[in-house]
Amino acid sequence: MNRSKGRKATLAAAAAAALALAAGACSDNGGGGGGGDDDKITVGIKFDQPGIGLKTPDGTYTGFDVDVATYIAKELGHDPSDIVWKEAKSADRETLLQRGDVDFIAASYSINDERAKKVDFAGPYLLAHQDVLVRADDDSITKPADLNNKKLCSVTGSTSAQNVKTKLAPDAQLQEYGGYSECLTGLENKAVDALTTDDSILAGYAAQDEFKGKFKLGGFKMSNENYGIGVQKGSELKAEINTALEKMVEDGSWDTYVKKNFGPANYQNEPAPEIGVIVK
Missing domain, CATH: 3.40.190.10 (Periplasmic binding protein-like II)
Structure with a gap:
């Protein structure tokens, strides 16, 4: 090997070592979801x-x-x-x-x-307990079995609607939306007949100023x-x-x-x- 080639090889090796050290430093971020900042x-x-x-x-x-x-x-x-x-x-x-x-x-x-x-x-x-939220003027849903043949809304990934269909109202028509707020809009617009999830979540929605008097909880304790x-x-x-x-x-x-x-x-x-x- 001539001197020129040897010098190039040495420089390349040094550069590779520097990159390896930098990569190691970047990867040592403490783990978890905090992105490497111990204070976060x-x-x-x-x-x-x-x-x-x-x-x-x-x-x-x-x-x-x-x-x-x-x-x-x-x-x-x-x-x-x-x-x-x-x-x-x-x-x-x-x-x-x-x-x-x-x-x-x-x-x-x-x-x-x-x-x-x-x-x-x-x-x-x-x-919490699974319950349903219905329109305040809807008296057709007074027990879980009344959800049969009704459009029942919950969110994708939630177990609530499937629990109803499997255990309580097999003929319920499941409507899965991306979020509970979308289900609530559907309920208000009569696109769906009931929204089901935990009573704690439903109570939070029903208590909002813009929805007071529009909806009511069914009072069903359908699950723990x-x-x-x-x-x-x-x-x-x-x-x-x-x-x-x-x-x-x-x-x-x-x-x-x-x-x-x-x-x-x-x-x-x-x-x-x-x-x-x-x-x-």
């Missing part, structure tokens, strides 16, 4: 559920899940300003966790066996929905979040959040559930 924590919530998780027009976030998530983040060492809120639609929640796009999810996330195969759950932190905090499978966060939830109940914060977010709708909530106990 990324939390998945709903953006379109009043009383649960709502992104307001001015860009702030409100709701029971927002308050719970903020409390958990504080117990994990993060100020509210450290939280990066990310929309977690029903159909996307497992994927967001599996990809590490979020650190945890608090998004009216009912614990069930199928989901537990893919992600882990801390909690539960709220026991144990809300959990979703984390990656095998994540150590599960135990830390459970500790935070226990503290939240003990210090009275849980009751404060329930009254703040559901009180205006006269929502008859269940007592705080015992952490780790799933009500079937």
Whole structure:
């Protein structure tokens, strides 16, 4: 080899080593959904559920899940300003966790066996019940069986509508929309006859000023929905979040959040559930 070739080889090797070091530095981002910033924590919530998780027009976030998530983040060492809120639609929640796009999810996330195969759950932190919302002037739906041959709306990825069709009203006509707000518009415009999901979510919608007097809850307790905090499978966060939830109940914060977010709708909530106990 002549000197020119040797010099080129040395320079190429040095460049490759530099690139390798740079790549290693870039990849060492701390893991999780925080994007490498140890001060940040990324939390998945709903953006379109009043009383649960709502992104307001001015860009702030409100709701029971927002308050719970903020409390958990504080117990994990993060100020509210450290939280990066990310929309977690029903159909996307497992994927967001599996990809590490979020650190945890608090998004009216009912614990069930199928989901537990893919992600882990801390909690539960709220026991809700499946119900229906109908138009205030509609007296044709007084029991679950009345949903037969009715257009029943829920969102893609939610188990609510399928529960009704499988167990209570096999002839219900399922209409799956992208979000609950779309179902609500369909209900108001008579494109659908009923919207089904958890009573806590429905109460939040019914309590909005623009909808007061237009809708009513059916009052059906068609299932038990144990809300959990979703984390990656095998994540150590599960135990830390459970500790935070226990503290939240003990210090009275849980009751404060329930009254703040559901009180205006006269929502008859269940007592705080015992952490780790799933009500079937």
